[in-house]
Amino acid sequence: MRDATLDVPSPLDGHRVDRLTTREDVTTTVLAAREALPAWAGTPAAGRGAALRAAADAVRARADELATAVAEETGRPFDSAREGVLAGVSTLEQYAELGPVHRGRSLLGSPDAADFMVPEPRGVVVALTPWNDPVAVACGLLGAALVTGNTAVHKPSERCPRTGALLGEVMAGHFPRGVLQTLDGDGEVGAALAASPHVDVVAHVGGTATGRSIAQACARTGAKALLENGGNDPLVVDGDVDPVWAAGQAALGAFTNAGQLCTSVERIYVHEAVAEEFVRALCEEARRWTAAAQPLVDRRMRDHVHAHVTEAVAEGAELLVGGEVPDGDGSYYPATVLMGCTATMRVMREETFGPVAPVRIVASFEEGLAEACVDEHGLAATVLTGSMANAQRAWRALPVGTVKVNAVFGGAPGGAAQPRRSSGTGFGYGPELLDEMTTVKVVHLGQAQIQPSSQARRAAS
Known part of the structure; x- marks a missing residue:
């Protein structure tokens, strides 16, 4: 457990937007997510989708409040910040629809057996999100993680902690206790989350140096690293x-x-x-x-x-x-x-x-x-x-x-992105992100040989 004070200066005129004093216990938070995991993973997919849809409605209802926080903390103009919030709402709604129909596949085998692949949640997902589009990015990672049955711990950038805390407050009430938690803090908190042996996925959007550190931490714990690092786009x-x-x-x-x-x-x-x-x-x-x-x-x-x-x-x-x-x-x-x-x-x-x-x-x-x-x-x-x-x-x-x-921005809804080399690894958007947040179990279901006495008893019953 550690105490930390975060001062957030206004990019507009330098005055202090907020001062947050936090007392974070990374281990307790992650273990709470671990404890909530079995029940949430066992919730029917339609129920998880309904919860995410309710969270999306709540974010939309407080879009102006969230946009104001983004504008004050990051300097992004209010209208542009609100567009980012509504983009996050759209992503939550998209995953609320896609999650319940996310499915595995059957395999061709012998006629007397069934073979199939079943997607299952990976476990506890840590989402480390940036300040430049904080709500939209967080909604993408959290929405895909939650709808597929994972529990999530979100650490927003220390440059916009009020935005992250508000988003967590708005969304968390629509999920069981421990399913979605938000931790404020600086890079030390993010590093502790990435290094936790109780975490199964670390999803990060941010700088290349931080992404590389996360990859190293995940290599030590065995967690999956899902990274969108920096770019140098030509x-x-x-x-x-x-x-x-x-x-x-x-x-x-x-x-x-x-x-x-x-x-x-x-x-x-x-x-x-x-x-x-x-x-x-x-x-x-x-x-x-x-x-x-x-x-x-x-x-x-x-x-x-x-x-x-x-x-x-x-x-x-x-x-x-x-x-x-x-x-x-x-x-x-x-x-x-x-x-x-x-x-x-x-x-x-x-x-x-x-x-x-x-x-x-x-x-x-x-x-x-x-x-x-x-x-x-x-x-x-x-x-x-x-x-x-x-x-x-x-x-x-x-x-x-x-x-x-012939267009620097744009793209169809549901488009995916998969960075390469030092820019990261794994899909960060689109339906493919659901695959990143799940792992596959292969099942071979054969027929048992039944003892004659058991067959007779079954026939009599």
């Missing part, structure tokens, strides 16, 4: 597209949520045939985004982003727009455009996670695609091209879990 712009439209797409990908999205555009490769117009339009976009700037989550994140920019300039990149820390309170940073970036610059080879668009001009689509493929991450990538041949070549070549063609 955007490749072909020479046949409208450069102004392409610049709008690039700005949307690089500057939305102040660049603080897992699948933000982190590096841009633009064909020389459209480069001049593209860069000019991208600079105009950057100025427009800065005029309605959203702050970074805190000054520590701003220092990280600014370090990437200043290092790139020192190494020869040209700063076209932004790149200066503004005066005043809060943690604002302008939308920034860099030209002449090289592969060795940190802004091109690491995740910046801020409103920065580093541009590299290439002589051909093939050159841009080849450079985009060179990276240790493997989360997502975007290609803008009017050529079906180039689109086909790109989605086959890019070593990432998700490739988007």
Whole structure:
């Protein structure tokens, strides 16, 4: 058991949003989840789905309150924060429907036997969730875990503890005691949860370094690690597209949520045939985004982003727009455009996670695609091209879990994501997440040979 005090500064003006004093006992919490597991796992699937649907209704009813907490703690504008909350509601509803029909399969065997595979809950799931879209991400992991019969312990980011605590309060009342619990705390609490021998799954969305530590902890305990770590997502712009439209797409990908999205555009490769117009339009976009700037989550994140920019300039990149820390309170940073970036610059080879668009001009689509493929991450990538041949070549070549063609964001409902390499492992969304949260038991049901006396007694009865 440990006491901790969490101060949450406002990204808008630096004042303290909240101070939470916590007294967390990781072992007691995890054991309570373990104790609640048999009864919850034995609850009919339809009953688990109904409970999750009720939780979704409760979250929707308090969407404004949750969005306000997100806005105050992370700096995300209220309307955007509310969209994130409602996206979480939609995910809960989706899993409430999919959970009861999640099924195994039968196997072909001999005529006198039955063989089948049955999905079962893995056990106690720990969900470690980020601050950049806290409600939507948490609802995905918790919804899939709970509807498949697992119990869950949720530790939200220490940058948005009030949001996490409120979400837990809203949802937990619709489940039996111990089925869903929330723990506030910093990285030490998360590390203790990941290292617990009583945990069966650790699901994490966040930075690569933390994800690697979790993977090591799970290797020691035997728990399953389900990880979406950082990304360094490229955007490749072909020479046949409208450069102004392409610049709008690039700005949307690089500057939305102040660049603080897992699948933000982190590096841009633009064909020389459209480069001049593209860069000019991208600079105009950057100025427009800065005029309605959203702050970074805190000054520590701003220092990280600014370090990437200043290092790139020192190494020869040209700063076209932004790149200066503004005066005043809060943690604002302008939308920034860099030209002449090289592969060795940190802004091109690491995740910046801020409103920065580093541009590299290439002589051909093939050159841009080849450079985009060179990276240790493997989360997502975007290609803008009017050529079906180039689109086909790109989605086959890019070593990432998700490739988007001609749109930096978007996708059909129920879409899945499976990161690669240092970006993580396992499906993080979609129906496939139900598979991640369950394990399969294979059953071979044969016929016993019955003693003659037993057969006679059965016939007489």
